[in-house]
Amino acid sequence: MLKQLAEKDLLRLLERIAARRRLLTPQRQSDGSQLLLPWPGGLPELAGTPLQRKPTEVFFPQLELLMELDNSGDVRLPVPADKPVALLGLDHFDLAGIAFLDRFFLSRPIDDAYLRRRHDALLIGLSGLTGPQGATLPPAETCDLELIIVPDKLLARPHAKPGEALLEGFTAADPAALRTIDRSPAERPATLLAAARLLQEDQVPEAFWEEIAARCIACGGCNFACPTCSCFGVQDRTFGNRTERSRLWDSCQLDAFMREAGGHNPLGTETLRTRRRVYHKLVADPLRWGELGCVACGRCDRACPTGIGILALCEELVQRYGPSSVPPAPQEGCKST
Ligand code: SF4
């Protein structure tokens, strides 16, 4: 049931959550960005910029210990955190990114390390009059509990049992309050869809990728910022009689990404690697999962120092190879001169 939360109710709700979970809330930094950090108490900021870092890193961190081995042959697995986590302030992009990684890591064979962090986690979405410069954020419904900002009110709507339980005892809201804002669902940008179609129909020449790749400095920022990127490498480090096996994020834009021990590299040029980054999300993911591997959050565009994040690149691709860039075919009955 839809509830209405006054400021004191929101505080009560956060206290309820924090009593049994490690609650992370958006916190404004001195440079204006917002990060998800442990709740310091008080009212969180529920308006403004999107979260700077991808929230999927809470479940798939940059560096993660997988196991420890010692010389006696004992293997120790990491101890799960004593409390499950709760993430507050996730917009529809963030939730789409988490849903994408959930499907990747929790499809069989299930990834234990991801499950250890994701199990029993509470997701709190954010929508309504809370976007940058007062924009309305679309519904954020693939979560346990959605906070919705409408004129002069904060509403809360449960989407799963844990959300329902947390809202018990709060005042019911009139569902008509939801009609005061635009609740149209989010759609992927038309340029992204058009670019995906062109790639799926193999309409983009090699020369395009050569040009784009020449602008890539192989910093890996696009991959490290992306909530749907799931590639990682595994490393063993030995300290005395103890060895730690960890995994850490990898980037398909880096030269060593697929380089084999014998030196052969199936992705041996920046052109191949750049093309692969985009094909993976716009061609291979739809084939495997039935949907694009890009949720259009824009993080890679903000991270890329040379302006070739996926949305900018798709814009360029559609301008150059899209239907309107092709001279119209002569009409029947027209004479060419
Ligand atoms: S916009 Fe960039 S960072 Fe965001 S999901 Fe798409 S590829 Fe990843």
Ligand code: SF4
């Ligand atoms: S962020 Fe830009 S420059 Fe860096 S690896 Fe990605 S595409 Fe290349």
